[in-house]
Amino acid sequence: MSPNKPLRPPGAEMHAWSDLDGAHGTGPVRGTGLAALLAVAHGRTLVVGPHHPExxxxxxxxxxxxxxxxLPDAEALAARYADRPGIRVCCGGPEQLADLPAYDTVVALxxxxxxxxxxxxxxTWGQAFxxxxxxxxxxxxxxxxVENPxxxxxxxxxxxxxxxxxxxxLGEYDDTRPAGLARLRDRLTAAGLRIDGTWxxxxxxxxxxxLLGTELLADADLTGFLQATLADAEPALPTSAEREPAFPRLADPERLAGAAVRNGAALELAPGWVLLAERPPHHGVDPVRHDALSPAAGAAPAAAVRVEGVGIxxxxxxxxxxWRFAGGGTVPSGRTVEDLLVAALLRRDVPAVRALLTAWQSGVEAGVPADRLxxxxxxSWQALTGAIxxxxxxxxxxxxLVDAGLAELWPAGELAATLATMAGQQPEPLTADGGAGARGWRELLADRDRLADELAEARALHxxxxxxLTDRDDELKRLxxxxxxxxxxxxxxAGRxxxxxVRRLRPTP
Structure with a gap:
């Protein structure tokens, strides 16, 4: 049997099922961000579950x-790697793992x-682990x-x-599944593993x-960078992006992710976690490795983020x-211009708002969004995206500002012109509907309530x-x-x- 031919024990494979094509669920785990963590793989490597071929x-x-x-997935992978004898494809359930040799790296992203x-x-989750x-x-x-419920x-x-x-x-109702990140770490530690990283x-x-490491998230100086990074992340799709549109949100995820960073809760509210654990070698015994077949393990990054024009x-x-990017650039510390403006607005510090707006719009970063600067x-000012x-x-x-409920003192239709005036620019007839990014039901409800208030005020004025006019018309009729x-x-x-x-007696000129 060829090393990369699917292994098909009787009764173990699913003959008409594919996790890779997304027809029966959410498709395989994917993304170039995860590829940055796979640098830790070394030696004999086992990958379990649906992973994108890339x-x-x-x-x-x-x-x-x-x-x-x-079985369709196994056959597709076997055909993809038919010319690579070092790759073996197995098909079936996790019970097959009991008959396989030990591995240097196990990947279950x-x-x-x-x-x-x-x-x-x-x-159960515990048995598979x-x-x-x-x-x-x-x-x-x-x-x-691990997904965060x-x-x-x-x-x-x-x-x-x-x-x-x-x-x-069973999902979160599986009693063997650790509840929360802290218990998950304890479960890995109880299994004799040492945790080397959490993202x-x-x-x-x-x-x-x-993918943001715990050490990076704990750095309070990176609040602005982390908020801009999470704001730049695209909304998740329920199934493969080729067939399904993004599903509606109850609220703008970008805004709540930024709030989680600001309040130090990004790790607890993350959609998922990736953990890197190592089984310590036995005392006095060197672990057996296949370094002749593969290089030594690489170092895991503290984070993997998307940089405009570069990629992950x-x-x-x-x-x-x-902190520094792999490409050599420095990760900026500080806060975003939007954060500083909102803080000044809440303090009613109009001079600070005017100074920030003027410095922003009079510089070379005038076209960079405030939440990406x-x-x-x-x-100094450091842009994390291109200018428009x-x-x-x-x-x-x-x-x-309108969506966040921070502009209640200004009419929404005039707010952009007011900002332009405070920045020392010629005000233009701007509206506040210029595509502020992803929106959710909460923002739509806020818009509805705001528009309902404006309509009620307009009706009262009408x-x-x-x-x-009726009173004046009645008075004019009376007169x-x-x-x-x-x-x-x-x-x-008599007067007439x-x-x-008198007119007849008046001499003619």
Missing amino acids: LLDTLPRADLTLLVRG DGLARLDSVEGAPS DLLATVLRPGGRLLLG IGLHRLLAPPPPSTDSDWAA AAFPSPLAPVA QPVHRDPAGG VVTPGG EPVAVLRRLASR RWYERT RRIVSLLHGTPTAR LLLAA
């Missing part, structure tokens, strides 16, 4: 085993919920993805529709765009202090105008009647005769 292509190919439960086959014995731990040799590493992607979304893959999903995955555990960039600690402690038209930037800021009555009196007739006589 992720698999980044793994060592000298000794790689792939375990999927659907999709978690453990989609390992069971309907043709095999069902397993124990199987993964048993095939990890001393010195080996486990890269495990109370992450922002769950809190802000309506109940998801049921899919074919939910036939036996928060945004905006989705399935297709994260930003790993972030590492700078030995000289601070960081003011460093040294007073300054008019559109002010309109966008006005929309965000009624006052109608009443005033006309008085004039008409006076016009027919004897005194009025006298006036006519």
Whole structure:
């Protein structure tokens, strides 16, 4: 049997099932952000669950085993890697792991919920995890993805529709599944593993765009950078992006993610976590490795974020202090211009608002959105995205202030013009509807309430105008009647005769 031919034990595979095509659920775990963490893979590597082939292509190919439960997926992977004898494809449930040799690296970025086959014995989260731990040799590493049941992607979304893959999903009701990140770490530690890294995955555990390590999230000086990074993450999709549109949100996820960063709760509210754990080698015994087949393990980055014009960039600690992108750039510290403006607005500090707006709109960063522009402690300005038209930037800021309920003192239709005036620019007839990004039901309800208030005020003003005009019309009619009555009196007739006589006696010129 060829090393990369699907292994098909009787009764273990699902003959008409695919997790990779997204037809029965959410599709495989994917994203270039996760590829940055796969640098830790080394030696004999086992991948369990549905992973996008582009992720698999980044793994060592000298000794790689792939375990999927659907026969179509196994055959597709076997055909993809037919010319790579070091890759072995297995098909079936997690019970097959008991018969496999130990591995240097085990990758389960999709978690453990989609390992069971309907043709095999069902397993709980704890049983599947124990199987993964048993095939990890001393010195080996486990890269495990876990969804957060109370992450922002769950809190802000309506109940998801049921899919074919939910036939036996216990999810958060599985008593063997650790509840919360702290208990999850304790569970890994109790299994004899040492945790070497934890990352928060945004905006989705399935297709994260930003992976933020705990050390990076704990740095209070990076508030502006973290807010801009999470704001730049695209909304998650319920199924494959090729077929389904983004589902409606209960609130703007960008705003709540920024609030989570500001309040130090980004890790607890992250849609998912990725943990890197290592089984310490036995005392006095060197772990067996296959370094002749694959290089030594790489270093895991502190974060992996999207940088405009570059793509996903790993972030590492700078030995000289601070943080640095893999490409060489420095991660900016400080707060965003929007954060500073909102703080000044809440303090009713109009001079500070005017100074910030003037400095922003009079500089080269005038076209950079306020929520993507960081003011460093040294007073420099660092843009995290490209510039657009300054008019559109002010309109966008006005929309965000209105959506956040921070512009109740100004009419929404005039707010952008007011901001332009305070920035020392010629005011233009701007509106506050200039596409402030993703919106949710909460923002739509706020808009409805605001528009209802404006309509009620307009109607009250209309009624006052109608009443005033009616009163004045009635008064004018009364005065006309008085004039008409006076016009027919004897005194009025005598006056008219006298006036006519005077006109006849007046000499002609």
